[in-house]
Amino acid sequence: MNKNLLYRRIPKVDVLLEDEKIRELTEQYSYDTVLEAVREELDKLRALIGTCEDEAEGIREIEQLSVRIQEAVKAMHTPNMRTVINGTGTILHTNLGRAPIGERHMRHIADIAMNYSNLEYNLEAGARGERYSHFEKLLCKITGAEAAMAVNNNAAAVMLILSTMGKGKEVIVSRGELVEIGGKFRIPDVMEQSGATLVEVGTTNKTHYTDYENAITEETAALLKVHTSNYRIVGFTDNVSIAELVPLGKEREIPVIEDLGSGVLIDLSKYGLTYEPTVQDSVRNGADVVCFSGDKLLGGPQAGIIVGKKKYIDQMKKNQLTRALRIDKFTAATLEVVLQEYLSEKKAIQNIPALRMITKEIEEITRDAQELEALLQQAELPAQIQMEPCESQIGGGSLPLERIPSMAVTIHPEKITTAELELRLRHMPVPMIVRTMNDKIVIDVRTVDKKWYPKIAKMLKEEEILE
Numbered sequence: 001m002n003k004n005l006l007y008r009r010i011p012k013v014d015v016l017l018e019d020e021k022i023r024e025l026t027e028q029y030s031y032d033t034v035l036e037a038v039r040e041e042l043d044k045l046r047a048l049i050g051t052c053e054d055e056a057e058g059i060r061e062i063e064q065l066s067v068r069i070q071e072a073v074k075a076m077h078t079p080n081m082r083t084v085i086n087g088t089g090t091i092l093h094t095n096l097g098r099a100p101i102g103e104r105h106m107r108h109i110a111d112i113a114m115n116y117s118n119l120e121y122n123l124e125a126g127a128r129g130e131r132y133s134h135f136e137k138l139l140c141k142i143t144g145a146e147a148a149m150a151v152n153n154n155a156a157a158v159m160l161i162l163s164t165m166g167k168g169k170e171v172i173v174s175r176g177e178l179v180e181i182g183g184k185f186r187i188p189d190v191m192e193q194s195g196a197t198l199v200e201v202g203t204t205n206k207t208h209y210t211d212y213e214n215a216i217t218e219e220t221a222a223l224l225k226v227h228t229s230n231y232r233i234v235g236f237t238d239n240v241s242i243a244e245l246v247p248l249g250k251e252r253e254i255p256v257i258e259d260l261g262s263g264v265l266i267d268l269s270k271y272g273l274t275y276e277p278t279v280q281d282s283v284r285n286g287a288d289v290v291c292f293s294g295d296k297l298l299g300g301p302q303a304g305i306i307v308g309k310k311k312y313i314d315q316m317k318k319n320q321l322t323r324a325l326r327i328d329k330f331t332a333a334t335l336e337v338v339l340q341e342y343l344s345e346k347k348a349i350q351n352i353p354a355l356r357m358i359t360k361e362i363e364e365i366t367r368d369a370q371e372l373e374a375l376l377q378q379a380e381l382p383a384q385i386q387m388e389p390c391e392s393q394i395g396g397g398s399l400p401l402e403r404i405p406s407m408a409v410t411i412h413p414e415k416i417t418t419a420e421l422e423l424r425l426r427h428m429p430v431p432m433i434v435r436t437m438n439d440k441i442v443i444d445v446r447t448v449d450k451k452w453y454p455k456i457a458k459m460l461k462e463e464e465i466l467e
């Protein structure tokens with residue numbers, strides 16, 4: 001084949017810019033972005049012809065050039081971050097954005113975001129206010145703590161606490177609690193960054209009261225307890241509970257800090273889950289400072305919430321680091337409305353999507369699965385579609401061993417492989433992320449809002465996903 005001939009058939013930049021469709025683009029977007037796309041697509045085409053072994057294919061690609069340019073310009077102006085359907089059954093999926101926010105809450109946040117607000121303005125006094133004021137009282141009321149604040153995420157909260165209370169001094173922590181949380185967040189590394197010196201006590205599986213007692217020196221600034229919410233050591237184990245640690249701290253006048261990780265505010269054992277210590281328990285047991293995530297079991301925005309004794313919270317609010325770690329207006333507004341739901345446990349369960357999904361009863365899930373299955377059957381797709389029991393997970397490093405009985409709609413494609421189907425589902429107009437098991441696609445309906453069911457059926461049919 002004659003590559004030179006192919007290269008010569010490639011239209012020149014100025015010819016392309018005269019193309020009617022491309023001229024329309026320069027009017028709609030800008031001349032510069034279109035020109036950039038033209039150049040990039042031309043480079044790609046030349047590279048493709050360079051490696052192409054098939055003349056007919058080369059010609060086809062040249063003919064497609066204008067379309068490719070149009071697509072590239074449109075893609076540049078279409079958000080890459082978009083809604084996906086979570087069919088994995090993992091409720092707090094870190095890669096999929098952890099806790100979704102409820103629609104009513106989001107409308108309030110949009111209102112705050114689209115206007116000016118009293119974020120840091122005290123309307124009574126007509127003077128500067130505090131961004132924590134919108135949710136501090138609520139947090140105190142719900143948890144029983146004296147004071148509260150929030151930073152960007154719980155990793156930042158741990159950092160701020162240690163920097164404020166332990167910088168240049170020693171903080172004692174059990175070896176069994178030196179955890180790494182997703183995204184390479186390691187407790188020992190964070191401690192180092194904060195300027196506190198880590199003093200490890202005990203062994204991986206056992207730490208005793210006397211281990212803490214013997215490690216206390218003149219230099220000890222705090223005792224730290226980390227709730228190992230993303231893994232469990234089972235078997236021959238022992239650790240010192242916060243209730244046992246607090247009297248030791250009191251006796252030696254050393255504050256006790258607890259990093260709870262998940263930060264659950266409701267006793268989930270009432271809903272059939274394993275008991276997880278609540279923030280209220282930690283405060284009641286006398287921890288001086290407690291921190292936890294806003295977007296794990298709390299079901300709110302990404303945030304690191306710190307509650308505890310006013311003396312320490314005040315010090316943290318004054319720490320220069322706080323300025324770097326501070327939450328924005330979206331988070332402050334979201335925290336307030338989500339926390340308000342916790343004034344009634346019933347409302348929290350109903351109105352916070354993550355909690356609603358976690359506590360949804362199997363009867364309701366089964367009805368949902370029947371509804372989705374029926375819609376997919378009606379679409380007459382070339383696939384075997386069935387309802388099957390499955391298990392959901394909490395995710396987000398919370399309750400790692402927990403499996404919640406759930407119901408799935410499974411799809412076994414007849415014309416394509418299951419792997420191909422999984423890939424195509426990820427490329428639908430609204431991508432759907434699923435698990436595969438036993439050569440079937442598993443859609444756990446626990447994490448799929450009902451509003452998506454007709455859309456899923458429509459996309460599978462109209463986009464010919466199974467053909």
Ligand SMILES: *Cc1c(COP(=O)(O)O)cnc(C)c1O
Pocket residue numbers: 153154155156158181185226227228229230259260261262292293294303304396397
């Ligand atoms: C998840 C977790 C963190 C980190 O929280 P982010 O909000 O993700 O920053 C810190 N400590 C513990 C124990 C955790 O489980």
